[in-house]
Amino acid sequence: MIKINYMSTLFVGIDVSSKSNVVCAMDFDENKYLSSSFKNNQPGAEELAEMILNCMNSHPNLNTIVVALESTSVYSIHIANYLSTCELLMPYKPYIFCLNPKMTANFRKSYVGMDKTDPLDAYLIADFARCGRTKKCEPWRGSQFLALKRLTRHRLHLAECISREKTYMVSNLYLKFSELQLLDGDAQPFSNIYGATSSAVLTEFMSLQEIIDSSEDELLQFLAQKSRKRITDISKTSELLKKAARDSYRLDKCMYEPLNVSLASSFNCIQTYQKEIKLIDQAIEKCINGMNPNAFIILKSIPGIGPVWASGILAEIGDITAFHSSDALAKYAGLTWLKNDSGDFISEDNRVSKAGNTYLRYYLGEGSNSVRRYIPEYGEYYSKKFAEVTKHQHKRALALTSRKFVRLVFGLLVKNQLYTGEKLDAELNIESN
Template sequence: MIKINYMSTLFVGIDVSSKSNVVYAMDFDENKYIDASFGNNQPGADELAGKIAACMQKHPHLNTIIVALESTSVYSIHIANFLASCELLMPYKPYVYCLNPKMTANYRKSYVGMDKTDHIDAFLISDFARVGRTKKCEPWRGSQYLALKRLTRHRLHLAECITREKTYMVSNLYLKFSELQLLDDDSRPFSNIYGATSSAVLTEFMSLQEIIDSPEEKLLEFLAAKSRNRIADISKTSELLKKAARDSYRLDKCMYEPLNVSLASSFNCIQTYQKEIKLIDQAIEKCISGMNPNAFIILKSIPGIGPVWAAGMLSEIGDIAAFHSSDALAKYAGLTWLKNDSGDFVSEDNRVSKAENTYLRYYLGEAANSVRRHVPEYAEFYSRKYAEVTKHQHKRALALTSRKFVRLVFGLLVKNQLYTGEKLDAELNTNFK
């Protein structure tokens, strides 16, 4: 936990927009030192840093700087990164916090009848820091974690593009080969309908009748070539493929070419995204090797956690020393439940807080879902929570399993040890300075 003497701190609030940064700075006694607007570019940032440094030199009782700004898409990244690493401000130990806009919006409600302007917003953000609300936030972590975060988030974006493309092409797949998607696992000719062999069949055969009329030997040769001889029982695959073709609806000839063009385009998009993901994975591995790789190795030691989930969690968590307990880490990820009690009434249906880092919550959820398939303790915990309710069973059980998983992640990273299967005292009371 960072300890700061607030009586000797300058609190700088910045209202960020694409073109300008409106700045308000005050001390703990609410004395105003800066109330101005600066360009959201390098000259404007240099001017702001000079103003802050001049203010610190003019008032020697101030020795620390806390800068608070809302996380406004990408517009807040440059100014936050600049102020956190500015050599001119280094003697004053600047702490930079990118805040969730919901936090400052709720803080505004404590002021009755206040106008909303850029300068007032900057004052509110500065006052938010002055009253100590940034203690529950994580300071800016620097360029290395930012670089890793951009890579892992872009990888997630590409994965979502693949999912979206597959969802989009479902209707075209059904029109071209109606029976293929409806078959049970034992009756499917291909284990992966979006794989190379399935793609070749769906795009290179103009119609289903061509598959049915294709000589057995030619069809076997085609399947062997497209699968690179990876199909175990190619005769069975050919038989299942022809049966599925016979059972499917026939189309008018005018629809053959348009459907083939659409399907080929979708398959090309998927293959391109998959190639890009491989390149991103290489970049992630290179980025992590330039940082302290211990945390990455520790997270990968957990059964079910591969490099994708490990890198994603590490990029969003950053330095574990920023969190004083697993509760703080869980709150940062939004894995806490909001109470709804009043008088003698105690709510049993409390919704999970989703006001924090949605990316970290996603990575923790996916990682916990993978871990429960490999670690009996988590599988049993998930099953028990699943059976406790009749509504939202999977979502509730997975959220609670994710919360349990947070304690494991926190304990391993704090103790700097690999996973051994032993229970950890994750609720350490260590304060990090």
């Protein structure tokens, strides 16, 4: 928790837009020292820094600067980063806070009948800081964390692109090879229908009849070549593939070529995205190794958590001291369940809130999905929750496992200790101390 002497602090509120930054600066006694507008570019930021410096030099009783601004898409990043590293302001220990707009919106309700203008918004943000509302907020962490966050968030973007492309191509898959998509378990010839071998079968055979008419030796040789001899029982795969082809619907000849072109395009997109994810993973690991924070080492000590998942979690959490409990961290990630009760009725089918940090929720989910394969306690918990319902089994079980994983992450980071395999019952005591 940052300790600031509010009596000797200049509070600067900035209302950010794409073209301009409207600024209001005051002291603890609400004496207004600055009320102006600057362009949201480098010259405008330099002019603002000079005016803040002149204000500090003119009032010897002020020795600290607190700058508060709303997190407005990417428009607030440059000004926040500039002021946090500005050499002119360094002697006055500037603290920069990018606020969630919901926080200032709730604060505005205390001003009854207040108009909404850019100057008044800047005043409101400055007053928000003056009243000490930034105490529970995390200050701007600098360019390294910003760089890491851009990489981890871009990775999620690429993962979503793959998921979206797979969803899009489902209809084309069904039209081309109706039975293949519906098979499960031992009846499915491929472990991954979007893998290289499946892709080759779906795009290089123009029609299903070509698969059926292929000799056993030709098909076995084709599957061995495309799978790089990684299929354990290639004869069984060949049999299942021919059976699926015989059981599938036939199409008019005019349909096959357009479908092949569409499927080939989708497979190319997926492969490209997968290659880009590998490059991003390398960049993430390089970036986090340059920072090498203690929290990163702690997270990596958890079995199943590698550099990418640890980096994604760390980039979104920041300083764990910003959260007073694991419940607060779970709420920030959107891993809370909305109640749906009325009178004597208590709903057992409650949906996840998701009104939190999407990126943190994604990395906690991926991390817990990996951890359950390495830590028996989490695997058993996942299986138990999976078996409790018949609908949305994986999603529900993974969300609940992620909530359990949050307690582990919070406990280790707060205690500043590596994972040892011991059950962290004490982590619950942290919240009450």
